Amino acid sequence: MFPLLQGGMFIVVRSGIGERVKRIDALAMVTGQAKYGADVHLPGMLHGKILRSPFAHARILRIDISKALQVEGVRAVVTAKDTPNNGLFASDYIRFHGQKIAAVAADSVYAANKAVEAIEVEYELLPAVTDVREAIKPDAPCAFLGGEFKDVCDIDGKPLRNISQYREFISGDVDEMMRLSDVVVEGEFYVPSVHQCYLEPNASVACPIDGGKRIVIWTSTQGHFQVRSLTARMLGIPLHRIKVIPTFIGGGFGGRNTQVYTEPVAALLALKTGKPVQVVDDYSEVLLDSHPAPACYARARLGAKRDGTLMALDAQVFWDGGVSGYMGASIRLRGLYRLKSYRIRSYGVFTNRPAPGAYRAPDAPQMAFVRESLMDMLAQELSVDPWELRMKNAVQEGDVSIDGVPLPKIGFKETLQALVDYASKKSELSTAAILTASPTAKLNGVKPKEEVLKKLGYGNWRVGRGLACGEWVNYSGYSSATIMLNENGTLQVITGSCDVTGTNTLFAQIVSQELNVPIEKITVTVGDTDSVPWHHQTGGSRVAYTTGMAVLKAAEQLREKMLEIGAKILGVEPSQVELGEECIQLKGNQNQRVSYIELGRACIAEYGPLYGSYSVAWLPTRPAYAVALAEVAVDLDTGRVKVLRYIAAQDVGKALNPLAIEGQIEGAVVQGVGWATMEGYKYTPDGRIANQTLADYLLPTSVDAPHVEPVIVEVPNPDGPYGAKGVGEPSIIPTLAAIANAVADAIGKRITTLPLTPERVLSVILQ
Secondary structure, eight states, rough: OOOOOSBBBOOOOOOOSSOOOTTTTTHHHTTOOOOOOOOOTTOOOEEEEEOOOOSSSEEEEEEEEEHHTTSTEEEEEEOOSSSSSSSSSSEEEEEETEEEEOOOOSSSSHHHHHHHHEEEEEEOOOOOOOHHHHHHTOOOSSSSSTOOOOOOOOOOOOOOSSSSEEEEEEEEEEHHHHHHHEEEEEEEEEOOOOOOOOOOOOOOEEEEEEEGGGEEEOOSSOOOHHHHHHHHHTTOOOOOOOOOOOOOOOOOOOTSSSSSOOOHHHHHHHHHTOOOOOEEEHHHHHHHSSSOOOOEEEEEEEEEEESSSEEEEEEEEEEEOGGGGGGGGGGTTTTTBSSEEEEEEEEEEESSSOOOOSSSSSSSSHHHHHHHHHHHHHEEEEEOOHHHHHHHOOTTTTTTTTTTTBBBBBBHHHHHHHHHHHHHHHHOOOOOHHHTTOOOOOOSOOOOOOOHHHHHHSSSEEEEEEEEEEEEEEOEEEEEEEEOOTTTTEEEEESSSOOOSHHHHHHHHHHHHHTTTGGEEEEEOOOOTTTTTOOSSSSOOOOOIHHHHHHHHHHHHHHHHHHHHEEEESSSOOGGGEEEEEEEETTTTTEEEEEEHHHHHHHIIIIOOOOOEEEOOOOOEEEEEEEEEEEEEEEEETTTTEEEEEEEEEEOOSOOHHHHHHHHHHHHHHHHHHHHTTOOOOTTTTOOOOOOOOTOOOOOOTOOOOOOEEEEEOOTTSSSSSOOOOSOOOOOOOOHHHHHHHHHHHHHSSSBBOOOOOOHHHHHHTO
């Protein structure tokens, strides 16, 4: 009755582990065969639209839906009165611009929009604060009436405002180590809030079944089990009444891993009307009401001896927690380098902005910007090479991790070395090709001279280089996999991990490797919440790692069963047979064999279904490191920053699919380029988002993207599949700092507030 639109289920090309394999669903995506959330259309389907607050902070005095109900084609209007007290809709208090107030279901999108406009809401406006730097001041407006705040003072004794959380991380005597330092560098740093900007807007369809006893939801998500749980909680209905089917997803980057947007609204309207309902946000709604990366403001000092030994780190880190009061992982500031002492004061701050969420390596790029800027400032003061300073202080096996445990075998120094080895060998292109950003360009290993730039018509430009490092420990969580041998000799893989980055392709590679079958005879399916066990969401670089291990173990289990049944058919012991090319064969005699087709048919006829199934919970994980070298050109007349070249070295453990890994690295770098040079939410004085469309919220295009050169480093992790580590997130971490360090190298002045817009850069140049 209902179309099964799960990602996966595509014939793939033949290849195994370590090969460069294209995504198995690439053709479906580029030809329009892939079905996303907005592509689900059911008979009699209604269209839902959401009314959102035009203000950032207000009391709701009155909501009148009577005129909306009179609009022709309207079937239902819902507000907070139609749900438990769970925050799906605001009832009497608005805390951010774009907060949901009501929703409408109608026969057409036109009628739904008209009805939303007809809803009358009376507000009492309240002062809003949307900048974390302003929110902590003693005279700042209260961002959360009735909220619980921490009574905390600044280091100068003045009270801090709107503090939601506070924590200290202390090791050693920081004051004494600072006193013993020969050089101390310090600064104030600001990283703006940015959106994940996944290509596909939030969209879902909900349909009641079994006379309204159950509801089916199709949605684009990173975690369909999380959608089920959150929707059940928000609507106050038992979890088992909800079935969630994941569609293809047009990007997530953490923004859709443990969140719901349109799903509970569509489900509520479907239950209210008894009909299927589709809710699709436009992109202004996505920017208004989702969970972007948090802004971060930090004050930090770093002390060292004259020989470069790091003595002390002292920092205050203020996280813009929006309406949730989120506090980020400030301890990430300490990672990567050996320190005699550190003191990190971490604060979560309430503001009148949406609650922040995960964005590719959550909190790590912000902390790397602070730490790696300080490291370059220190290198300049000490007159030492920035790379040598990092290599001298790099953590290694046996040093204490940010979690307080000794580090196992890691690859930080190997990754640092790999970057400099690669950069020193590459010298293959003219400056002209670099500056015109030719897609085939490879950069000259020597910085272009300014006089050469002038000859090329680039005026008063200066070139700079910046180094930065990052560290990430991938998430693990729960996953499972089942692999079945079909009666025609093909293999079917079923998991519950949504395919966001091409992991279904990797699973097919694993099965091909372990069962010696052409990869074109393997299909991979993502099961819905009714058909597979509970899984953690796709995020934290965990799926290739944890679900990949589940697939590997399931394949090993199935292989043993296939050998056992094959031996029975051949009349020998299992120890006497081996896997051949799509067959079980007698060792030393390939003529005595049972093909996979014969094996599959025999199991259906006599031995029962042949499958392997395995569940994985919390595999041990190890740090993965990313080291970056950015080269930029800065126009001294306009402040424009152009990232010319970016070398990204990353320790991946084992490159299971180098093509996919390179794609992850390149994508992460381009996202970091946007964050460093142009992206960031802007707000009006009364707290409303000023750049709520993609015409105003700037994103890097192909013109802005640098030539990215991935350098894959392999320091195996014995706990991962084939030695692999999580790969999706590390390369974004050093990007902000590497570009900022390169700009400082180019203009001779340091900028500690992002993004590096032409206006900001020019103002510093002219100081």
